[in-house]
Amino acid sequence: MTNKELTIIGATGFLSTTITQQLSSSGVSIRVIARNPEKARKTLPSNVEIVKGDVSDLQSLTKALKGTETLYIHLNTETTDMSLPFYTEREGIQNIVEAAKLNNVKHILQIAGLESLHEELFHNGTIETRKIREAGMKFIEDSGIPYTFFYCSFFADSFVRFVDNNAVYLFGELPNPVYFTNSHQLAEYVFQAISNPVAYNQKYSVQGSKGLTFQEAAEQFFEHYNPDVTVNQMPLDAVQQLGLPSEEAMFIERIWDLLRGFK
Ligand SMILES: NC(=O)c1ccc[n+]([C@@H]2O[C@H](COP(=O)([O-])OP(=O)(O)OC[C@H]3O[C@@H](n4cnc5c(N)ncnc54)[C@H](OP(=O)(O)O)[C@@H]3O)[C@@H](O)[C@H]2O)c1
Structure with a gap:
């Protein structure tokens, strides 16, 4: 068993549900902030605490983050429209950072794409939404709260x-x-980073060990x-x-x- 604790925003997604399940079965005590707690209850392990919170609503985040030391952010941006006024991974992150500061959060972890760390691996360019995510990550870096970013390769899970x-x-x-990764590998990285000062202000690439x-x-x-x-x-x-x-x-x-x- 472990005494690790983690709050997750975006735990009900395609990849993050598996990541949350694995962290929970590794003994991590988890609180999930979900915009629809009833829906989240149906997919997440019964021992996971679920509180209501929406990244577009600062007040709900401030309340939901009470008592959090380590926060893992797993949001997504799937659009080709670069002109929206609100993206969960930019303005949403801005709200999260604000709420995290008010709650004295000690460490923020976040998923990202490998293109932001190793652009040279993308010989045909990279996805436009990367700029939105990077602007959000800048809010985290500038906050002074220690961070750990996980820059992930293509997830084999995605084939499904x-x-x-x-x-x-x-x-x-x-x-x-390509050196594919998968949700289990990322869950292991997240597990290792919780309550681990060695991971403070670090940027890790997450990829498998064999090119296929x-x-x-x-x-x-x-x-x-x-x-x-x-x-x-x-x-x-x-x-x-x-x-x-x-x-x-x-x-x-x-x-x-x-x-x-x-x-
Ligand atoms: N697929 C790949 O090969 C690959 C490679 C590298 C990196 N990634 C990264 O993986 C991430 C995508 O993971 P995924 O597929 O698990 O994402 P996903 O299925 O789109 O899940 C997004 C999560 O965000 C939550 N969310 C959305 N809007 C919210 C709001 N306003 N307030 C609070 N929560 C909100 C969703 O909650 P609801 O359940 O309420 O909708 C859901 O839990 C992206 O960051 C992407 O860059 C993926």
Whole structure:
């Protein structure tokens, strides 16, 4: 057992639900700040405390962060529209930092993308939303509160998002080997950083130990996750046929386009 404690904002997401489950089963005492506590209760372990809070509402955050020493932020920005007045990962982070200062939070951890630490690995450019996330992270750096940023490679978990009828679809030409990560690896990094001054003001890249093409990685992933799933390569514009809302489809297509140059 451990006496580690952690508050998480964004614990109910695609990757973060698994991360929260793993941290909880490692003995970390967890409080989750969720905008919809009833929904969060359905997906999170029963021993996780859930309090209501929305990153667009400073007052709710100030109340929800009471007593927090270590905070892990796991938000997301999936849009191609760069002109919105509010992004959870920029103005939302600004509110979080304000509330964290008022509550004397000792350490802030946050997920980020590898492109912000190792741009040179992206031979076809990087995603525009990175600028929004980096502006949010600057609020954390400037706050004076010790931080730890985790710059993650592509998550193998994400393949599951592209499964339809026992077939997974990879989009566009993807020739390069990539050091994939997964939610369990990130959960281990987060676990190690809690109450650990060695991690203060550090920027870590999070990636696996073996270079694999997307095709190889997907084949190895589904061999264990569900051997009935076949791996299929599709042209990039086939993303539009996934049936996603148009904004999400545009963002996903842009991501796969950039992944062509990820090495
Ligand atoms: N996929 C990859 O390969 C990859 C690679 C590198 C880095 N990443 C990083 O991974 C992160 C995405 O993880 P994910 O897929 O787990 O994200 P996600 O599924 O989009 O989850 C986002 C979380 O934010 C919460 N949230 C949204 N708006 C909020 C608000 N106003 N107040 C409070 N909470 C709010 C959501 O809560 P609700 O449940 O209420 O919606 C949810 O828990 C991004 O930061 C991305 O950069 C991903």
